[in-house]
Structure formats: C-alpha cells, structure tokens
Amino acid sequence: EDKVVQSPLSLVVHEGDTVTLNCSYEVTNFRSLLWYKQEKKAPTFLFMLTSSGIEKKSGRLSSILDKKELFSILNITATQTGDSAIYLCAVYYGGSQGNLIFGKGTKLSVKP
Amino acid sequence: ETGVTQSPTHLIKTRGQQVTLRCSSQSGHNTVSWYQQALGQGPQFIFQYYREEENGRGNFPPRFSGLQFPNYSSELNVNALELDDSALYLCASSFSVSANEQFFGPGTRLTVL
Numbered sequence: 001e002d003k004v005v006q007s008p009l010s011l012v013v014h015e016g017d018t019v020t021l022n023c024s025y026e027v028t029n030f031r032s033l034l035w036y037k038q039e040k041k042a043p044t045f046l047f048m049l050t051s052s053g054i055e056k057k058s059g060r061l062s063s064i065l066d067k068k069e070l071f072s073i074l075n076i077t078a079t080q081t082g083d084s085a086i087y088l089c090a091v092y093y094g095g096s097q098g099n100l101i102f103g104k105g106t107k108l109s110v111k112p
Numbered sequence: 113e114t115g116v117t118q119s120p121t122h123l124i125k126t127r128g129q130q131v132t133l134r135c136s137s138q139s140g141h142n143t144v145s146w147y148q149q150a151l152g153q154g155p156q157f158i159f160q161y162y163r164e165e166e167n168g169r170g171n172f173p174p175r176f177s178g179l180q181f182p183n184y185s186s187e188l189n190v191n192a193l194e195l196d197d198s199a200l201y202l203c204a205s206s207f208s209v210s211a212n213e214q215f216f217g218p219g220t221r222l223t224v225l
Contacts, residue, residue: 004154032212041200041219042116043155048213088154092212099145099168100204100214102154 002027006089006103014111017079021106023089024071033065033072034100036088043088046074079110114139116205116217124223125193133188133220135203143167143209144186146178147202149219155202161186162209190222198224 007022025033032050036043047056049065049072056063060079065072076083086107090100117136125131137144143162147155157170161180175191184205190197200221204214 006154034213036216041221042202042216045213045215050212090154094168099157099160099170100147100155101157102147104152104154 002091002093002101004089004091004101004103006087006106008106009104010107010109012109012111013079015080017110018075018077019079019108021074021076021087021089021108022071023073023103025089025091026070027091027093027101029093030067030091031094032092034090034092035063035072035074036090038086038088038105039084046087076108079108081110081112084108084110116141116203116215118201118203118217118220120220121218122221122223124225126225127193127195129193129224130189130191131193131222133190133201133203133222135186135188135205135217137184137186137203137205138215141205141207141215142184143206143211144180144184145204145206145214146186146188147204148172148197149200149202150196151199158188160209167209193224195224198222 035046047063052067086105090102145160146158149155159169164180179187200219202219203217
C-alpha cells in the first residue's frame with residue numbers, strides 16, 4: 001500500500017531555533033515530492049522535488065530529496081512565530097490518473 | 113490572476129442529508145481534484161476531474177460524486193451524510209492533468225450532526 005510518513009508529528013521550538021522535518025515514502029510510480037504549509041485552511045505550496053540531491057531553497061526554508069533512501073527533509077533556519085503551521089509532505093504518483101498522497105503532517109509551534 | 117475559490121466556507125448538516133460543495137479553479141487551470149481532510153490527518157484524495165469527466169478516484173464510496181463544468185469549475189456532492197463525513201473539504205486545481213503542482217482553495221468545513 002502506498003504511504004507517506006512524516007515525523008515528528010508535532011514539534012515545539014523557540015524563535016531562532018533550526019528545525020528539520022522528515023518525510024519518508026513508499027509509493028509506486030513516484031513522480032515528485034511536494035511540501036506544503038497549512039496555516040488555517042488552504043495548504044500553500046513550498047517546494048516540488050523531482051531529482052535526488054538537489055537542494056531547493058526559499059529564504060530560510062530549504063528541502064532535499066533522496067530517491068534511493070525514499071525520504072525528504074524540510075529545514076527551517078532562524079524560526080519565527082510566523083512559521084507556526086502544519087507542514088504537509090505529499091508524493092505525486094501515477095500516470096494520467098496520478099495524484100497526491102499526503103502524510104499526516106508535522107505541527108510546528110514556534111514560541112517567542 | 114484569481115486563485116482557487118470554494119463555497120460555502122462552513123456548513124452544518126444532519127445525518128442522512130445531502131450536500132453540494134463548489135469550487136472555482138484558478139485561471140488557466142483545467143483540472144480539479146477534491147480532497148477530504150479529517151481533523152489531525154493529511155488530505156485524502158477523493159477524485160479528480162478533467163475535461164468534465166472523472167479522471168481517477170480514491171477510496172471513497174459512490175455516495176461521493178462530482179461534476180466539472182465547461183468553465184472548469186467543479187462540484188462535490190455527498191449523499192446520505194454520515195458523522196464521519198465531518199471534515200475540511202479541499203479543492204485543488206492544476207494547469208493540466210499531468211501537472212504535479214496543485215493549488216489549493218481555502219476549503220469548506222462540513223460538520224455532520
């Protein structure tokens with residue numbers, strides 16, 4: 001059965017800390033891995049990763065994919081209270097009927 | 113550029129009733145997917161619509177059905193509501209059926225009493 005597993009499920013840190021969120025997957029016909037940030041309702045897109053070992057960066061956030069070991073990490077440096085959210089990892093699989101399979105998410109709380 | 117919109121924002125129904133949720137895709141996007149997100153869980157794929165036809169379905173019973181219109185907007189219908197149908201229903205659009213990146217709407221919070 002296809003699955004995406006995220007860890008930890010929740011995390012509490014203080015402003016300025018660096019965090020690493022993990023995502024492992026077992027999915028047939030893998031095409032890409034995506035990270036989303038969900039604050040209230042709509043997940044907002046962060047990164048899409050298709051190739052191993054190539055880091056994607058956006059400000060204080062970065063992510064990398066390892067297709068051999070079937071995992072990805074999302075790093076957030078110098079965390080701010082505005083980073084508090086649920087971070088969702090999803091894998092896009094399949095052909096013409098491909099779609100996203102999500103993990104349960106990591107709830108990050110950043111305290112001042 | 114208009115993003116994905118959904119209506120209504122919140123909805124309260126009782127068991128056995130029927131509900132229709134609506135989604136307008138982002139400008140230029142022709143593919144719409146629907147997801148159910150229960151509390152504390154990640155979104156689960158319900159189905160996808162492309163060219164007004166269902167193009168893939170997750171593990172949901174037939175009482176979950178949908179439509180896509182010529183302007184690419186979409187509806188999700190749920191019949192014979194059950195308590196476990198209480199969830200956030202998310203609509204996502206993409207610019208083509210093979211596009212990996214999906215853009216999500218704000219969701220409809222459905223509560224079944």
